[in-house]
Amino acid sequence: MNVLEIEDLQVGVDGKQILNGVNLTVNEGETHAIMGPNGSGKSTLAYSIAGHPKYDVLHGSIKLNGEEIQDLTPDLRAKAGLFLAQQLPTEIDGINLSNFLRAAVNAVTGTQINVRDWVKLLQAEMSNLKIPVEFANRSVNLGFSGGEKKRTEILQLKLLKPKFAILDETDSGLDVDALKIVGEGVNAAKGEQGFGTILITHHTHLLDYIKPDFVHIFANGKVLESGGAELAENVIKNGYSNWL
Amino acid sequence: MDRLVFINESIKQKLSLAENEALEILILTYPLTRASADTTNGFQQSQTPEISIDLDISLDGEGSSVLIRQASLVAGETELSTRVSIEHNAKKCRSNLLSKCVLSDRTSKSSWQGNVLINPGAKDTITYEENRNLLLTQGAKAQSEPNLEIFEGDIISAGHASATGRFEYEQLFYLMSRGIDERTAKSLVVRGFLLGALADVSITEAELEHFEQGIEAVLEEK
Numbered sequence: 001m002n003v004l005e006i007e008d009l010q011v012g013v014d015g016k017q018i019l020n021g022v023n024l025t026v027n028e029g030e031t032h033a034i035m036g037p038n039g040s041g042k043s044t045l046a047y048s049i050a051g052h053p054k055y056d057v058l059h060g061s062i063k064l065n066g067e068e069i070q071d072l073t074p075d076l077r078a079k080a081g082l083f084l085a086q087q088l089p090t091e092i093d094g095i096n097l098s099n100f101l102r103a104a105v106n107a108v109t110g111t112q113i114n115v116r117d118w119v120k121l122l123q124a125e126m127s128n129l130k131i132p133v134e135f136a137n138r139s140v141n142l143g144f145s146g147g148e149k150k151r152t153e154i155l156q157l158k159l160l161k162p163k164f165a166i167l168d169e170t171d172s173g174l175d176v177d178a179l180k181i182v183g184e185g186v187n188a189a190k191g192e193q194g195f196g197t198i199l200i201t202h203h204t205h206l207l208d209y210i211k212p213d214f215v216h217i218f219a220n221g222k223v224l225e226s227g228g229a230e231l232a233e234n235v236i237k238n239g240y241s242n243w244l
Numbered sequence: 245m246d247r248l249v250f251i252n253e254s255i256k257q258k259l260s261l262a263e264n265e266a267l268e269i270l271i272l273t274y275p276l277t278r279a280s281a282d283t284t285n286g287f288q289q290s291q292t293p294e295i296s297i298d299l300d301i302s303l304d305g306e307g308s309s310v311l312i313r314q315a316s317l318v319a320g321e322t323e324l325s326t327r328v329s330i331e332h333n334a335k336k337c338r339s340n341l342l343s344k345c346v347l348s349d350r351t352s353k354s355s356w357q358g359n360v361l362i363n364p365g366a367k368d369t370i371t372y373e374e375n376r377n378l379l380l381t382q383g384a385k386a387q388s389e390p391n392l393e394i395f396e397g398d399i400i401s402a403g404h405a406s407a408t409g410r411f412e413y414e415q416l417f418y419l420m421s422r423g424i425d426e427r428t429a430k431s432l433v434v435r436g437f438l439l440g441a442l443a444d445v446s447i448t449e450a451e452l453e454h455f456e457q458g459i460e461a462v463l464e465e466k
Contacts, residue, residue, distance in 0.1 A: 050421050051421070052417055052421075053417075073420060073425075073426070074417055074420040074421045075420040075421075075422075075423050075424055075425045075426070077421075078420070078421055078422055078423035079423050083421075084421050086418070089418070090414050090415050090417075090418040091415075092411075092415045092418065092419070092433060093376075093378065093407075093409050093433075093437060094378060094411075094432075094433040094434065094436040094437030094438075094440070095419075095432045095433050095436040095437075096436060099432065099436060100419070100422070100424075100432065101422075103424050103428065103432055104419075104422035104423050104424055107422075107423035107424050107425070107428070108422070108423035139436075140418075156422060160422065160423070
């Protein structure tokens with residue numbers, strides 16, 4: 001069984017410590033919601049796991065199936081089975097979505113999918129997520145609306161079939177319809193692939209669609225309390241005041 | 245359709261197009277590799293740090309048209325200056341100019357000026373000019389000046405656009421976080437950007453191959 005273990009993770013950015021000892025274990029198939037106010041370090045956790053060099057790991061470990069991944073570059077972490085859906089997906093002029101995704105799928109699976117199979121696969125998945133087919137030939141995320149970017153992240157999640165998916169504020173900036181499409185997309189991918197999920201959010205909208213097995217209240221760079229879905233209910237009623 | 249090709253050479257030309265004449269112009273600028281230099285029989289080799297493209301095109305005959313595609317990879321201390329002027333002097337003429345430039349080093353420079361002039365009487369004109377630059381590093385400089393002057397009220401469309409963007413670490417990280425290694429990520433972006441300018445122009449396999457070798461050689465050094 002796949003397992004992602006984070007132990008006493010302390011991380012600094014630009015000389016300032018943001019994470020103060022995070023412990024989190026996610027097993028295959030589990031959904032863990034990380035909930036906390038803005039500025040509590042949730043995104044730092046996401047980027048540290050994905051391997052962004054701006055985030056310095058000061059202490060602790062990140063292990064995927066028992067192997068420390070701290071020394072791996074982001075591409076090797078993706079190949080090892082990690083996926084980060086960004087809060088604000090980056091726009092990249094020059095490379096179209098189809099070529100980008102084919103290169104990514106080839107890299108992650110270590111195969112060379114032929115063009116005809118690829119086009120068929122991509123079109124089917126785009127249609128499931130209601131992404132217009134012409135987006136395949138547009139530069140990655142360039143000029144996409146907020147909702148289109150988020151749906152494109154979920155498209156990547158479906159195609160790259162990771163062992164663990166980190167969804168960083170995937171619900172932010174989405175209207176109800178887009179939220180439903182994204183939620184259903186994640187559930188469908190999860191149903192097919194059974195990956196473990198870390199769902200980072202500061203409100204509870206996406207939790208209406210994606211039911212967490214565990215909820216962790218996150219503030220000041222660490223997990224303050226862990227529990228079941230009832231913790232999220234508490235946040236809906238009382239906000240984060242109980243923990244701050 | 246007539247076709248003019250300028251590869252890695254400075255040019256200064258004035259051209260006049262007669263009635264219904266159609267012309268395609270392809271302009272490629274890139275650093276030559278040893279391999280491509282050895283095999284580019286007939287291609288003028290220019291490793292001079294300054295390349296100047298200076299074109300004046302007059303659409304003098306009714307129904308004449310020009311399509312210009314420029315793709316440039318400016319590396320090292322190369323300075324590329326481009327000035328393309330297109331005059332619409334007759335009815336039903338078409339001009340379409342797309343220029344894309346990647347600047348790869350701190351010392352690389354490009355200046356670009358596109359001047360489209362629609363003179364009185366040039367009715368039913370359709371014209372479009374666009375210049376896009378991609379900077380791979382801090383310090384590289386790209387100037388862009390798309391000019392459009394219209395002295396005829398009865399035209400169909402006249403558009404111009406310009407944009408200069410930067411390939412930043414966040415973009416590299418995004419691609420890498422999807423499993424693509426650093427070298428491949430850069431190559432995908434630069435090739436995609438530049439080859440996007442060549443989608444609707446005639447280009448031979450040899451021309452394309454040498455251009456792609458030039459791109460890969462620059463990325464190899466990085």
